[in-house]
Amino acid sequence: MKKTEPRIEPYTHPAAGWGALKYVALNLLKEKVSGGNYRTLFGQNQPDGFDCPGCAWPDREHASTFEFCENGVKAVAAESTSKRVTPAFFEEHTVEQLMAQSDYELEQHGRLTDPLVYDAARDRYVPIAWDDAFALIADHLNRLDDPDRAAFYTSGRASNEAAFLYQLFVRMYGTNNFPDCSNMCHEATSRGLPGTVGVGKGTVTLEDFEHADTLLLFGQNPATNHPRMLGELRECAKRGATIVSINPLRERGLERFASPQHPVEMLTGGSTKISSVFIRPKIGGDFALIKGVAKRVIELDDAALEQGLPRVLDIAFIAEHTVGFDAFAEDLRAESWDAIVAESGVPKDEVLQLADIYARGRAVISTWGMGLTQHKNSVPTVQLLSNLMMMRGNIGRLGAGLCPVRGHSNVQGDRTVGIEEQPTQAFLDRLGAAYDFEPPREHGYDVVRSIEAMLAGKLKVFIGLGGNFSIATPDTPRVWEAMRSCDLTVHITTKLNRSHLIHGRDALILPTLGRTEIDMQNGVAQGVSVEDSMSMVHISYGMNRPASPNLLSEIAIVARMALATLGSAKVDWLANANDYALIRDGIEKVIPGFENYNERLKHPGGFHLGVASRDRVWNTPSGKAQFLVHGIEFDTPIHRARTVHGERLMTLMTTRSHDQYNTTIYGLDDRYRGVYGQRRVLFANQLDIEMLGFEAGQRVDITSVWDDGVERRADSFLLVAYDIPRGCLGAYYPETNPLVPLSSVADGAGTPTSKSIPVLLCASSEKQREAA
The missing domain is CATH 3.40.228.10 (Dimethylsulfoxide Reductase, domain 2)
Known part of the structure; x- marks a missing residue:
């Protein structure tokens, strides 16, 4: 596919339309999607098909014959690509060499085919047998002197079944350390x-x-x-x-x-x-x-x-x-x-x-x-x-x-079935009763606290069920330092990404089936369920042949990790991995609202989980909806920075381009904002550009203003005059994630403040422009 020349060109057409259909075709060609997999699109969000692995927007009874969008096609094309990352690929590339590639380039290599372990002597990932991979995980976990020295991340793409089995394994292991993508968004x-x-x-x-x-x-x-x-x-x-x-x-x-x-x-x-x-x-x-x-x-x-x-x-x-x-x-x-x-x-x-x-x-x-x-x-x-x-x-x-409006396809469902670092005592009571064990009661680490614990040497094992943790998180250099301090990092994934290269002393990449792929267990095709933004729960069946015969489902990987680490005295992990209906039976016992789970999933479109406040039932201490009083804050980090730097202090918000989903970069265009072939751009009001003494088209460096003495910068961004309020800037993540201080979080939620970063701008040097 021909590379787009970098340019800024205002977009004047409606959203979607023929432009969206053009990019659908281009993405299918770019990913070299085979003829059989083209037909997969017509099974997306259908009663007998698979749920879109992209966003969590609900479907109308899964009844449309054309129920997909441009970005959904990008997600499906990326997963259905014919491009493969085999062990031979890693023989040709060291980790250091791969680190020099952009996130977009890493995405373009294709699907991972085999489990891999890091070989420090050769700075390469090399093949490892599945049983040996699980034994390595179990050895690290069982050698820790405290279960709270491990953290278990979850991406919003994980199904209800995978997430529930994962949290059961982790709580039986003894911790509530569940950093997850919810911690960074809603x-x-x-x-x-x-x-x-x-x-x-x-x-x-x-x-x-x-x-x-x-x-x-x-x-x-x-x-x-x-x-x-x-x-x-x-x-x-x-x-x-x-x-x-x-x-x-x-x-x-x-x-x-x-x-x-x-x-x-x-x-x-x-x-x-x-x-x-x-x-x-x-x-x-x-x-x-x-x-x-x-x-x-x-x-x-x-x-x-x-x-x-x-x-x-x-x-x-x-x-x-x-x-x-x-x-x-x-x-x-x-x-x-x-x-x-x-x-x-x-x-x-x-x-x-x-x-x-x-x-x-x-x-x-x-x-x-x-x-x-x-x-x-x-x-x-x-x-x-x-x-x-x-x-x-x-x-x-x-x-x-x-x-x-939630982001990733099952981010809400994962929280519903127990991916929660602050579980209620009632949930833990039900889980313990259903599986005959005493769950840990102390609250665990969220994303930011997990990173802080790594930096402090308190957390030594990191296991990620999907996602791109080292790039999705704030304060990128410190996160990389934290990840590299771990004794073991494990990533369960479909494609290569930056986090696999930011590894611990020992490291595993475990390739898994994607949402679009047929999941056969004991000769029976298995479906997984998800919950969308509006609490509708429905089942999803893959339609494509697996990208490699050596892939395991997320559920099988979780089950075999649990078996290797804990044994099967309390839970028959392999039975659950062979029949996902058994996991749903467990969810039904533990989570209110999932009564007759397996039977209700047979209805086209699934079922509504029920939200008490929709029925004007208020699960609050007073038993009623509660008006809460909050005042306007006048002493925020941005206020304090502005008293020092005056009108030169800008507030930066990070945002996605149209050619990305979360941290996955599908391309280098953001056509609705008129950006083509590039990502290091900074949207600014023309009057602010002039006030700061710059010109549109000039390259600038961005520096955070924070009070901890740490220099945070992102260099060589192209200034683009844009319709944005005075004093405000916009730029893409993950390129600007290094500017978000780890300690800058939402009060009461711990979410990184990626939409309100106080920054200063200065002109880029010639050397920095050449490097960019």
Whole structure:
């Protein structure tokens, strides 16, 4: 495939449309997907097919004949590629040589075929028998003087069955050290919503989108991160719903959308306008903006009460279902409009406009992505949004509710079945009773605490069930130092990535089946189940032949690790690995809501797991939904840095390009933002570029401003003039992850603050430009 020449070229077309179909074809060609595997696409998100290994957006009963999107095709093509990474590949490449390759280049090598162990003397990975690999893991784990000296990471691609068996193994081993990808994305949702509505999940289903008249989309870019969501938004827009995009970046996918699934729109060159209103808070300004909207709702209600008009607040809902409203209302009335405007970065008239839209809505859905969750104040922000929705009863009724849009396909399901470093005592009681053992009771390490423990020498074994830990995490050089201090690192994976090269003294790469591949156990094809963003649980069957006869399923790998480490006195691990229905029987015994699990999975589209707050059942200490009071913060790291550096201090948000999914780089284009053939770009307001004494097209170095004496920098980024608020910058991760301090996390959630990094810019040197 011909390499794209680096260029900046504004994109003026609708999102998706013929451009998406063109890139679908190009990606299938680039990955050399064989003829038989092309047909796999028509089994994606179908009753007898497989669940998309990309995002967690739900499917409509798995009934469409064309239920995939451009980024879903990229994920499937990457997994269905005919390119292979065999042991011979590693004979030709040392780890040091591979480290010099880009993340994109590593992705392009293809599927791993055989288990590998690191040979330090030759700086190469070499083949190892599966039994020997499991024996090496067991030896390291059983030699530790404390189970808490090991950590067990989970990626959101793991199935319910693999995740449940994994957590059972690890808890029987004796630790709750479960760092997982939730810790880096929607942890603020998982920790924030239980304090208001009693459960850390959304309250809507796709049916609610059919009845909503207003949608508020906070901090997300569906065209890139969950493109099938645009299909729902298109239908909402066509029937006249008001859609508001609330994001520092005015993303093209939320302006106009041409649906590849609607022939008339494609053939006529038509498109659908999605958002009718764009609100542009500065980075980190969402909390103050939401508080301003809530304050205006109180003002509108006060005026209505005074004039004898219908109330704006849902007084009946507040009285019957909530506590704490009076204190919340008092706090809103006392809040300063000047502070709201200054801290949100949104003019007061736009705040009032947004409040009026919300107040007119009879059925309002609020959605949000990581634009809300990767800040210091992300937990209060999620709780304040929940408060706003409760003010007008927009939780637990048709067409209304809270809708956190999760990233990876089963990140929510993994948490549901026990991948949780802070398990409840009730869960541990049920797990112990079902499997006749005493689970560990102390809370374990999340992602950031795991890295800190490695750096302190407290954590010596790291096992990763999927993912790209060393690149997904913040403060990249320190994470690499931490990983290299381990005695053993293990990665269960489908393709080569950077983390396999950032290894411990001993290291294993264990190749596994992908979601698209047939999983035969004892001659019977096995299905695995996942839970999407809206709590729908459904089964997935692979359709492709495995990339190698020497691959094992994730479940088989977990089971054989457990058998080698613990034996089979308590659990017949191999029986579970041979029949996944047995694992689902175990989930049914331990996790409420999974009654008749195996039987309910037979229904096309699966079943809804049930969310108590959707039914207006509030699992809170008070038994009611709880209004919580939070003030605007005026003493954050960004505030303190700005007092020192003035207007030269910028706030950086990391973001994905359109050609990546999480840390997987499929290509070097970000066409909706007009970027082609490159990734080291920095989006900035033209006025800020001029104020700082630079020019668009110039290369700059980025340095973090933090108070721990550690220099954090990312060099040689191309300045691109972009429609972004003053004082704000945008750039891609993982290239800018080195700028995120390990200690900069969300209060109450521990999520890295990757959307609000205080930075300074300086001109790149000639030497740095040449290196780039």
